C-alpha cells in the first residue's frame with residue numbers, strides 16, 4: 001500500500017488526525033496494538049498517542065511499551081517513520097481503579113491534551129465471573145466516560161463493543177436494543193452483593209445471554225448511551241464480530257494470540273483437533289479480519305467529529321450477510337492447506353470431521369481426543385517424564401465448549417451504516433482505510449491466516465517445510481494404521497459389554 005506523503009495529503013482522515021492527541025485504552029491488546037500501528041503509519045502528523053497500560057508480572061509500563069513497539073507488527077512503520085516512536089506516551093493506570101488509576105498529574109495532561117478517545121480495554125474472557133466482568137466491561141467503560149466528560153477539547157470518542165452484544169437476536173441492526181435490566185442497577189448490585197448472593201441472581205441478570213462477556217458488553221452500551229445523552233459526549237460505538245488475523249495490513253496474517261478461531265485453526269493444523277459437533281455443519285459465523293476493524297475504528301473517530309452526525313452512531317465491523325463463509329467450507333480449505341503446508345510441530349495427521357449427530361460426536365470425541373490424549377499421557381508418564389498432555393487436551397475441549405455458542409449460532413449483523421460511511425469516503429481514504437470484507441477471497445485469506453499462525457504463533461518459517469512434509473508422510477501412515485486398531489478396541493469393548501450383560505442376565509433371576 002502506498003503511504004507516501006502525496007497520498008496521505010489527499011486523505012481527509014489522515015488530515016483529521018493531524019495535530020490531535022489520542023488516548024487509547026487496551027493498547028497492549030490484539031486490537032489495540034493494531035490500532036496504534038495503523039495510526040502511526042497512516043496519520044504521521046498526529047500529535048501524540050497516550051496509551052493507558054498497567055504494569056504486568058513485574059514489568060513496568062515503560063518496559064511493556066518498549067516491548068510492544070519492538071514487535072514485528074511495528075518494525076516497518078517505525079523504520080519508515082523514525083519520529084513515530086516519540087509520539088507514543090505510556091500512561092500508567094488500570095481501568096478497574098477509580099479515576100482509571102491514573103496519577104493526578106497524568107489525568108490533568110489527558111484532560112488538557114486529548115482530543116480523541118479510543119476505548120478498547122475489556123475482559124474478553126467469556127467465562128469471567130459476573131462481578132469481574134461487570135467491573136471491567138461496564139465499570140471500566142463508565143470510568144473512561146467520566147474522563148471523557150472532563151476532557152476539554154474532545155472531538156470524538158470510539159467505544160469498542162461487540163456485535164455479539166446482540167447475539168440473542170437472529171438479526172441485529174446498527175442500533176441499541178432494549179435490555180431487561182438497568183445497567184446502573186447491575187453495577188450497584190455487583191458492588192454490594194457478596195459472591196454467593198450474586199451467583200444466585202447471575203442467571204436472571206444474564207437472561208438469554210450465553211455468557212458474562214456478551215451480557216456486560218451489551219449493558220456497557222447502555223451506559224454509553226446514557227452518558228452521551230446526559231453530557232453530550234461525542235461518542236460512536238464500533239461493534240466488531242469475531243476478529244481474525246489481518247487480511248493485508250500492515251502485512252498478511254498478523255496475529256498475536258490463540259483466542260477464538262486462531263487457537264482452533266492452530267490445534268487443527270497440529271492434528272490435535274479432529275472432531276466438530278454436528279451443529280457446526282451448516283452454520284455461517286461472522287468473521288472479520290483485524291485490519292478492517294482497525295480501519296473502521298479510525299474512520300469512526302473522524303466520522304463522529306463531522307458536523308451533522310447523529311448523537312450516537314453505531315457501526316458494525318462485521319462480515320455482514322454478504323461475505324460469510326460456512327465452517328464446512330472453512331474446514332475443507334484449512335485441511336487442504338494444513339496438508340500442503342504442514343507444520344513441523346504437528347503431532348498427528350491433520351484431519352477434521354463433522355459429526356452426523358450428537359452420539360457420533362461423543363464417539364469421535366472419545367476416540368479422536370480422549371483416548372489418544374490419555375494414551376500419550378500414559379506413555380510419557382511411563383517414560384518417567386512429567387506429562388501435561390491430558391490436562392492440555394482437556395483445556396482445549398473446555399475452550400471449544402465455551403466458544404461453541406458463538407460458532408453454532410449465526411446471527412446476521414446488518415451493516416448499512418458502515419457501508420454508507422465507507423461509500424462516503426473520498427477515493428484516497430477508501431484505498432487507505434478499507435472497511436468492508438465484501439471483496440475478500442476466503443481461500444486466499446485463509447492461506448495468509450495459516451501462514452500467520454505458523455510464523456507468529458508457532459515460530460515456524462517455511463524452511464521447515466521439507467522436514468514437515470516428511471513428518472506428514474509418517475503421521476499419515478500412523479493414522480492409517482490406527483484405524484484398524486481403533487476398530488479392534490471398539491470390538492473388544494463391545495464384546496466385553498455384551499458378555500457383562502449376558503452374565504448379569506444369568507445371575508439375576510427373572
Ligand SMILES: NC(=O)c1ccc[n+]([C@@H]2O[C@H](COP(=O)([O-])OP(=O)(O)OC[C@H]3O[C@@H](n4cnc5c(N)ncnc54)[C@H](OP(=O)(O)O)[C@@H]3O)[C@@H](O)[C@H]2O)c1
Nearest residue numbers: 026027028029030031094095096120121122162240242243
Ligand atoms: N478480539 C475479538 O474477536 C473481538 C471481537 C469483538 C469485539 N472485541 C472488542 O475489542 C476490544 C479489544 O479486544 P482484544 O481482542 O484486543 O482483547 P485483548 O487482546 O484481550 O486486549 C484487552 C486489552 O485490555 C487491557 N486491559 C484488560 N484489563 C485491563 C485493566 N484492568 N486495566 C487496563 N487495561 C486492561 C489489556 O491490557 P493487559 O495487556 O494489561 O492485559 C489489553 O490491552 C474489546 O473491547 C473487545 O470486547 C474483540
